[in-house]
Amino acid sequence: MRILHKWKKTAEELPRFWFVDRLHHVVNARASLDETERRIDLLQLMLDVATSNEIKDDNNSDVIPKKLQYEEVVNNAFLFMIAGYETTSTALTYCTYILATHPTVQEKLRKEIEEYPDNNESDYDRVHNMVYLDSFIREVLRMFPIAPKATTRECNTTTTVCSYVIEKGSVIQPDMLSLHYDPNLWGPDDPNLFIPERHLTRRHPVAYMPFGQGPRNCVGMRFALMEIKSCLVHLLTQYIILPGDEMEQKFKILDVHFVRQPEALYIKLAKRF
Ligand code: HEM
Numbered sequence: 001m002r003i004l005h006k007w008k009k010t011a012e013e014l015p016r017f018w019f020v021d022r023l024h025h026v027v028n029a030r031a032s033l034d035e036t037e038r039r040i041d042l043l044q045l046m047l048d049v050a051t052s053n054e055i056k057d058d059n060n061s062d063v064i065p066k067k068l069q070y071e072e073v074v075n076n077a078f079l080f081m082i083a084g085y086e087t088t089s090t091a092l093t094y095c096t097y098i099l100a101t102h103p104t105v106q107e108k109l110r111k112e113i114e115e116y117p118d119n120n121e122s123d124y125d126r127v128h129n130m131v132y133l134d135s136f137i138r139e140v141l142r143m144f145p146i147a148p149k150a151t152t153r154e155c156n157t158t159t160t161v162c163s164y165v166i167e168k169g170s171v172i173q174p175d176m177l178s179l180h181y182d183p184n185l186w187g188p189d190d191p192n193l194f195i196p197e198r199h200l201t202r203r204h205p206v207a208y209m210p211f212g213q214g215p216r217n218c219v220g221m222r223f224a225l226m227e228i229k230s231c232l233v234h235l236l237t238q239y240i241i242l243p244g245d246e247m248e249q250k251f252k253i254l255d256v257h258f259v260r261q262p263e264a265l266y267i268k269l270a271k272r273f
Pocket residue numbers: 079080083084085087088091145146147148150151152209210211212213214216217218219220221223224
C-alpha cells in the first residue's frame with residue numbers, strides 16, 4: 001500500500017501529470033466565470049460546447065456530436081501547448097542555422113524586410129506580402145520537416161494502391177523526407193541545396209507536407225507561419241546572424257523524439273545599430 005502511494009505521488013509529479021493538473025485548474029476557473037467575464041479565445045469556444053452530461057455517439061450515422069466532455073477540453077488544451085511550442089521554436093532554430101550558413105540569403109531577406117518598413121501596422125499586415133520570406137520558410141521546412149512522424153492515418157477500407165494491398169485497420173505513414181528530397185518532385189535544382197526560389201514553381205500537391213495533409217492537417221499552421229515570420233523580421237532587423245564556434249559539429253539532428261531537432265545550435269549575433 002505504501003509503495004502504491006509513493007508511486008502515485010511520483011507519477012503526479014511527472015511533468016505531464018503536473019501540467020494536466022494545472023490545466024484542470026485553469027479550465028475549472030474559466031468555466032466558473034459568468035457571462036460578463038467571457039473571453040474571446042479557443043478555450044472559450046471549447047467551453048461553450050462543453051458538458052458534464054454523458055455524450056452518446058450515434059454509431060449508425062456520420063454525425064459527430066458537437067459536444068465535448070470537460071476532460072476533452074483539458075486534453076485539447078494540453079495538445080495545443082505540446083504541439084504549439086516545440087515545433088515553432090525548432091523551426092526557428094533551423095531558420096537560424098540556414099541564415100548563419102547562407103549570408104547571401106540573409107542579406108536578400110533583410111533587403112525584402114526593408115522594402116516593407118514598419119509603419120506602425122501589425123506584423124500580420126507587414127509580413128503578408130514578403131514573398132521571399134515565405135519561400136525561405138517553406139524551403140527550411142522542406143529540408144528540415146519538424147514532425148515527419150506526426151502524419152499517420154488509419155485505413156478504414158481495404159484498398160489497393162499501386163498494386164500494394166492496404167488492409168483495413170493498417171496505419172499508414174508517408175515518408176516525408178523521401179518526398180521532400182525527391183529530385184523528380186523538386187528538380188531541376190538539386191534538392192540537397194537550399195534554394196527558396198524553387199517554391200515559386202508549382203509542384204505536386206503532396207510533394208510538400210511539413211504540416212501534414214488533408215482536412216486533419218496541422219490546425220496551427222497559419223499561426224505558426226505568422227509567428228516565425230514575425231520573429232525573423234525582428235531578429236534580422238536588429239542583428240546579423242553569424243556561425244558560432246563548433247556550430248557544424250553540434251548540429252546533429254536527433255530523430256528520437258516526436259519533434260526532429262538538432263542537438264544544439266551555436267550562433268553569434270552582431271547588433272546592427
Ligand atoms: C512549424 C510549426 C509546426 C509544424 C511543422 C507542425 C506540424 C504538424 C503536423 C505534421 C501535424 C500532423 C498533421 C496531419 O496528420 O496531417 C500537426 C498536427 C497538429 N498541430 Fe501542428 N505543427 C506546427 C505548429 C503548430 C502550432 C503553433 C500549433 C498550435 C497553436 C499546432 C497544433 C497542432 C494540432 C492541435 C495538431 C493536431 C490536429 C488534428 O489532429 O486535427 N501545430 N502539426
